[in-house]
Amino acid sequence: MPSLKDLKNRIASVKATQKITKAMKMVAAAKLRRAQEAAEAARPYAQRMDKVLGSLAAANAGNAGAPLLLSGTGKDQVHLLIVATGERGLAGGFNSSIVRLARDHALKLIAQGKTVKILTVGRKGNDVLRRSFKDNIVHYITFREVKQLGFAQADEVAGKVLDMFNAGEFDVATLFFARFQSVIAQVATAQQIIPAKFEAAQATDTSSSALYEYEPSEEEILEELLPKNVAVQIFRALLENNASFYGAQMSAMDNATRNAGDMINKLTLSYNRQRQAQITKELIEIISGAEAL
């Protein structure tokens, strides 16, 4: 049985922890709003890019001379996994769910006899993946020093990926990140970015795109747009990831605050009980002492 003083100390320490988690929750909530706004602001560009590329790609898909970024290298031997995670922990299952998805994917590919290369973005994922896939990690990018996530960061990652692709170092690239669904739900997602896949490959658009005039030629535009599309996809993933991170952190910290509250209640109850027991004991001692006289 802990003494009164021990209990008092424990209550004080849990209270201090609760204050910290509460503050972290508030900060995460504020940052979440900003991250969400950024993700929403980036949406129009990505949507239009998708639309334009979708129609261009549909028109060009059959051509033998179509750019490699669109048609692929024709092999799928070497896979590049781009794993985007957070820079910090204390965000519930956020980092581990992305890493788990990436790891399962990597193991599956390895079992099929494929070569797997991993590019990690973010410190947390790198730390965990380094343990089991030390030899597979080809590059590691961290945005620890970056305060405001901008397109420049996505461009940096995309530049690295494109350099590798142009050097023929991989055939298929898949991006792993957490899709932001709501504050309480973030879904770890795998998305193939090279060769490019378009969600909106509408058949109806091909007829209207035939009327377009292209300056310079259709092929040149496509060639310029495809690398840009890689950067845009990565940018979108990074923004979604950022929003998901703060969402996960907010709910994790909310849980922690509530748990601390419960713990304080329990500890206070046993503290009061023990205090009452001690008072009763002292009273009994006094009364029995008086009776003995």
Added chain:
Amino acid sequence: MADAFNFELVSPERLLVSEKVSEVVIPATLGEMTVLAQHAPTMTTIKPGVVSVKLASGQVNKYVVFGGFADILPESCTLLADAAILANDLTVDTLQHRIETAQADLGKATDDEHKTRLEQFLTDLTHLNGIVVAA
């Protein structure tokens, strides 16, 4: 006004303009072009330069863009820029910074085609620098 059309200027980070305009001047790769309503559907890449937007109210806004492409339809025009800022907000420093990055990229470029493209980009940027500094 009958000959107004929708113009949107979008950068990867946000939507800068979405308004009814009467006239837009775009620095297309093959030369500057003015877009009016009922323009034939055109898709073009753009080079670094100044986009001049004439609103339906007659007011003219200028934006500096750093490459991208434009999707022009009879009833609308969408400009997807790699980066875009209001011309008044542009400082010599940001331009200088971009020129330096481009120069560094050029130093790293290996194949000729890439090199030519970067050189062109650099010329455009330097040209733009001339305009802005003069203004």
